[in-house]
Amino acid sequence: MSALSATNKYLFRYKWHFLGGVLFVALSTLLAIFPAQIVRYAFDLVSEGIDLYHLYAGTEAQSSVYKLFGRNVLLYGVLIILLAVLRGIFLFYTRQTLIVMSRLIENDQKNEIFQHYQSLPLSFYRRHSTGDLMSRISEDVGRVRMYIGPAIMYFLQLVILFVLIVPLMLMVNVKLTVYTLLPLPILSVSIFYINNIIQRKSDEIQRSLAGMTTFVQEAFSGIRVLKSFVREEDSHQQFTVASENYKEKSLSLNFVNSLFFPLILFLVGLSTIITVWVGGQEVIRGTITTGSIAEFLIYVNLLTWPVTALGWTSSLVQRAEASQARINEFLHQKTDIxxxxxxxxxxxxxxxxxxxxxxxxxxxxxxxxxxxxxxxxxxxxxxxxxxxxxxxxxxxxxxxxxxxxxxxxxxxxxxxxxxxxxxxxxxIGYVPQDVFLFSDTIRNNINFGLDNPSEERMKQAAQDANVYDNIVQFPEGFDTKLGERGITLSGGQKQRVSIARALVKEPRxxxxxxxxxxxxxxxENAILNSLQRVMxxxxxxxxxxxxxxxxxxxxxxxxxxxxxxxxxxxxxxxxxxxxxxxxxxxxxxxxxxx
Known part of the structure; x- marks a missing residue:
């Protein structure tokens, strides 16, 4: 968790979201526990009501027992519905605080990383690939968000549920509590290991997809080279191999996912069977009532998902720690410029x-x-x-x-x-050797270095760079949208637009x-003659x-x-x-x- 301590400043920044989330988790958990006790009272009421109804058979009191029984059952039903509605409201606000907080932190962290990236010197970019930089600002930040949002939320739910439910269960019957909770740790550990397998296979799929995407992007960007060298068939074969690899990895992940939910249902069902079996024996001995069995079954269902999520969230925390360590590695690099x-x-x-x-x-x-x-x-x-x-x-x-x-x-x-x-x-107006134009309009590319561009300065710069006549011949003129890296233009036109971008700043x-x-x-002579006046x-x-x-x-x-x-x-x-x-x-x- 040492690497994740870097996120504490964000938690403090959004402390009211966090504290509100803790409050709403506690309230929604309480409202989930109360219906279990109401169900126990209702079951016991039904059992006692039936006995009383038969006891007063053939008397006037029988109808009074029936009316009283009906009113109480209706009251319990209304209470359960009301508590469910209130719990739903608090669950909504739980996600509106904790999950919204995680999204806000994700946004802040991405902005911080991007701003830090821009402050680093060129030597940093020569040492690291663009794909690595992109993965840290997207995938790694996304994994940290899963820790700050879902992992914290479900962990809070688990802690509050255990603190509240286990003492209540022990008060009813210690033996039944032990047997009921026995399969849950097995469930959590199983989910932890299966989720790690799923995440590992998901990472392999992501890498395979990233490689395939890079290959396709290069193929489309270099389509002129591909066609001129007649390598379409070879390129297609390479893509087929990459696609087949992606398919195999996806099928492997699907197989593991197919085991995931049956395992959960099996262990949950096992816990339910144990509750009914052991609880039935305790009812026969007279230590508990049938309502207690119903109460325990609700508790088991309440604990199932948080315990399941414990394995899942443990995996999330592991992955978030690794991702935050990768993010910290870059954030700790300072520019010497x-x-x-x-x-x-x-x-x-x-x-x-x-x-x-x-x-x-x-x-x-x-x-x-x-x-x-x-x-x-x-x-x-x-x-x-x-x-x-x-x-x-x-x-x-x-x-x-x-x-x-x-x-x-x-x-x-x-x-x-x-x-x-x-x-x-x-x-300084700098026209680099390696021309780079953005996927934007020609107008915005030329005015890139200006906060308040003017039409006259832009057109004059284009004329000085000897590219004005080319631009006005395009159907949309200066509003012509350029392709990726300015692929719409020829090499000479790209260079001249780049020169215009430097001249429009009127640099010293x-x-x-x-x-x-x-x-x-x-x-070249025309441009140099125009630049003679500018220089x-x-x-x-x-x-x-x-x-x-x-x-x-x-x-x-x-x-x-x-x-x-x-x-x-x-x-x-x-x-x-x-x-x-x-x-x-x-x-x-x-x-x-x-």
């Missing part, structure tokens, strides 16, 4: 990298080695180099998605680690990380492996294996016949001519 001084101010864009080295914490790969350069406000710097030279790492460090291993990065003479993260990032620093790789040369009054960083994309830059950095090997203007770098920049230029020029 925190602001030292929370500086919030408008920036001009004077960027300095001072002997910066960086090693990725999850892989141990050193991406940058002693990199130093400066971009003055309003200046455009291009970073070019082969794949894996560390170009994108510069953009990630400037946005403070990671912190440098050595050296410092300053913006306007202030260390980026001193800026408030929201203040720094809100003034603009970072284009290989954002023109999917467009042709003519479109006039803001600091810009263009990262590319194509020489044609960096022609607008005031200065060019050439990276190779994480180090600066050349630094200068286009003309100066071209003059170095043995330099990497000229080699890249000539290689790409030959490729274009070919």
């Amino acid at each position: 925190v602001s030292h001084r929370n500086v919030e101010r408008a920036i001009q864009g004077d960027i300095v990298f001072d002997h910066v080295s960086f090693t990725y914490p999850d892989t141990g790969i050193q991406a940058l080695r002693d990199v130093s350069f400066r971009i003055r406000p309003g200046q455009t710097l291009a970073v070019i180099g082969n794949t894996g030279s560390g170009k994108s790492t510069i953009a990630a460090l400037l946005c403070r998605l990671y912190d440098v291993t050595q050296g410092t990065i300053t913006v306007d003479a202030t260390d980026v680690r001193d800026y408030a993260l929201t203040s720094l990032r809100s003034q 620093i603009l970072i284009l990380d290989d954002s023109l790789s999917a467009v042709d040369t003519n479109t 006039e009054n803001r600091t810009s960083l263009i990262i590319s492996h194509r020489v044609s994309s960096v022609k607008l830059a005031d200065e060019i950095l050439v990276l190779d294996d994480g180090q600066i090997v050349q630094h200068g203007t286009h003309e100066a770098l071209m003059a170095d016949t043995d330099g990497l920049y000229r080699a890249l230029y000539e290689r790409q020029l030959q490729s274009e001519e070919a």
Whole structure:
């Protein structure tokens, strides 16, 4: 239960729901016990009434006995119905307090986990799969909810029932009580083990279903690749195998479920038979009445479900503990990307990298080695180099998605680690290398970074990104709904929408990380000409492996294996016949001519 102690703060937050639930459980339990005693009185009344009726046979008193008997039976019947109605009302409020509390806590916990997820650095997401993150915020939270709601509710019912019913049963007859309760622990232990088997098989089914769902999702997302390689039949065979595996696991679970309820009915029936058998012997001896047998039978039925639920809830608590431990594992991970001084101010864009080295914490790969350069406000710097030279790492460090291993990065003479993260990032327009668009309208994708978007700024950004003409040709224009990850658009259109999303913020620093790789040369020239106006009054960083994309830059950095090997203007770098920049230029020029 140590892991589940993390949920105590939620129980305290909703303490009135919890205390109200305890009260309603107690009241509904009391109202379930009273009818058993009324039934005992009614049975005894019937037995005595029949004897009296025959005793006064042939006399006027016989009709009086009959009337009195009828009135009392009717009274007991009305009382039982009234108590049942009241119990139903309290049971309703029991679920409206405890179960509603569990749903509220589930909602709070999901929000807390999601908020915590967003605060963690990129290195966290590189270490964990999306499926694992999703399972902890959905399945694991759901299992914790089952502990907070049903498990606590049924445990309270069991405790209150035992505290109230067992003393009443012992007061009537100790021997009958012992024999009556004897099968119930066996029932609880059996349910515990069977439920563990059911839960294990359910987990296997969930994993099988998750694997099958992932396979289908990938097949549909990559349908163009499947068709182009003519792998439909192979894909279908793989799906058939996965589906067959899911079917076998489902049938196995169904077999165990088929044993579940017969076992419950058998043990409950056994307890009932023992009650009637032992109780009948006690009636013959005269130690109890027939009404007591009826009372005991009601008690057995009242105890059956809570005792059954004890095994079930024990399993729920075990699973909830394991799930909460998994949740705590993530919640205890803290981000190291925190602001030292929370500086919030408008920036001009004077960027300095001072002997910066960086090693990725999850892989141990050193991406940058002693990199130093400066971009003055309003200046455009291009970073070019082969794949894996560390170009994108510069953009990630400037946005403070990671912190440098050595050296410092300053913006306007202030260390980026001193800026408030929201203040720094809100003034940077970042177009990442891996374009991601949401399954939403083009309008909402472009305006993603704005709280109060305007139509004019959105259209101007689209024009600057050279995607406006494409958008207005769609039947619904800017309200066109994009498919998953923007699959509705071509690669070049996705990149240009991503550029528009960065430009609409009117950022002080603009970072284009290989954002023109999917467009042709003519479109690239049109976008660069449009961006020339946008870049006039803001600091810009263009990262590319194509020489044609960096022609607008005031200065060019050439990276190779994480180090600066050349630094200068286009003309100066071209003059170095043995330099990497000229080699890249000539290689790409030959490729274009070919």
